[in-house]
Amino acid sequence: MVAGEASSDLLASLLLQGVRQHWPQTAIHAHGIGGTHMQAQGFKAQWPSERLAVHGYNWEVFKRVAGLLRIRRTLGNQLLHQRPDVFIGVDAPDFNLGLEQRLRQHGIKTVHFVCPSIWAWRPERVHAIRQAASHVLCLFPFEPALLAEHGIAATFVGHPLANVIPLQPNAAAARRQLQLREDAPVLAVLPGSRSSEVQYLLPRFLHAVQWLLKKIPELQIVLPAVPAREASIRQQLQASGLTGRVHLLQGQSHLALQACDVTLIASGTATLEAALFKRPMVISYAMHPASAWWMRRKQMQPWIGLPNILFRDFVVPELLQNAATPEALGQAVLDWLGEDGTAQQRRSTLQRQFIELHQSLQADTAHAAAQAIEKVLSHDAPL
Structure with a gap:
């Protein structure tokens, strides 16, 4: 294998x-x-x-x-x-x-x-x-x-994960396990497991977190890290001054997704996992400009995130390359966390769509x- x-x-x-x-x-x-x-x-x-x-x-x-x-x-x-x-x-x-x-x-x-x-x-x-x-x-x-x-x-x-991930995830239980408050929003930051993703994408995500903390000081942030990337992620957290504000997890990406209100996430299989956990997400990606140009030439559809590809619609936002600025990423996360009727309806609609997707993959x-x-x-x- x-x-x-x-x-x-x-x-x-x-x-x-x-x-x-x-x-x-x-x-x-x-x-x-x-x-x-x-x-x-x-x-x-x-x-x-x-x-x-x-x-x-x-x-x-x-x-x-x-x-x-x-x-x-x-x-x-x-x-x-x-x-x-x-x-x-x-x-x-x-x-x-x-x-x-x-x-x-x-x-x-x-x-x-x-x-x-x-x-x-x-x-x-x-x-x-x-x-x-x-x-x-x-x-x-x-x-x-x-x-x-x-x-x-x-x-x-x-999809094996459709049988592993519960149809109705228990966010409260996950927060207790991670020792997170239940009365404050949680953002899961998933920059990917490849070294190039940590290099190109994580700095943008951390700047977005800094922007969000100015808007929502009580925001709780969890960041799962695979063992091979933990050292470099710790270095970036220290350089950004976020060491004390970000809960760095050893793996535990599923627990992070179960606990969160929204996730800022790299395009890839993890976006489907987030959908199976019924979580709103902001999908992003960044890579070397030459690589991005080559991939655009090979792309057949306007979407790169698996949830959007499967629904053939932008059910969740995608911010790629130059569009993935800290302000744009932060605002897209903030839009999911809104308490107005429009934001609540948007979250409710997305949850119904993700439940249907989950059932189709079981x-x-x-x-x-x-x-x-x-x-x-x-x-x-x-x-």
Whole structure:
């Protein structure tokens, strides 16, 4: 298995749990690239997930591409020698699809978990998926039919997090666990888990927090940090003078989302998690200008946040690159916290939409995924 970042590590751990439940009498040996959640399920991580957690299409990636290719080549050589029953690549398509294609060409069955967003950007990637994956496990119900049009076998397995996150999250319980006041608003700041996100996005978020604290002095701020980024985040908090005002959490992003009234959040899987927690959000992203230009060229839709893509509408605001000023980010957060009738109606409408989304993504993911993997492992399953 290969999972390339914090969100993929969580998804992969849930998949591993389901596989072990499906084959309780079978010894499951899983190894490759993964994080702490996978390791808690008995996964042997030869490299940690954060080694793959890069983003962008210029300097950020190019300066590390040789190391990534070396890891992929080394792992591929090992797997061709060991001949596993199945290889499962979890997201990270730029890394996994090439590895899957190589393994599949040598007769190893491959499963790709999380369909690349060919319906949102880079539609040409469908050709790589067809060559790489024996089967695709899809998180969204419309994806298998789309892949079938291109001759790719796929199964909708639901989104595992839709079964983990409660339909009605208990904010009060989460606040008690985090020792937060229940009579003051809470903002969750989620800048992402990649080093480039901490570099380009977190400073904007912290300046927005400074702006908000002038408007709402009693505002409580929680900031989850993955272990690999904690030191750099602490440095930025100290430099901004916010060390005493921001509750820095070790992981615990779900608890932060459960406790908050609104989240200031990086575009990515976390935006769907925030939607499943029924939380208003302000989505943002910032990267090297050359990378941003390249991604705009490949983008097929006007939205980048998963909730907006799934609803095909700007149900939550997106502020990207130069538009992500501290004042704009802060005002967008402030708009969600308003006590007037318009703001209350806006929050109520969003909550209904997110409940409907949550219900549409619920399925017995562990069972559906294990059944699909069993089909791939069967002798009559085509490579």
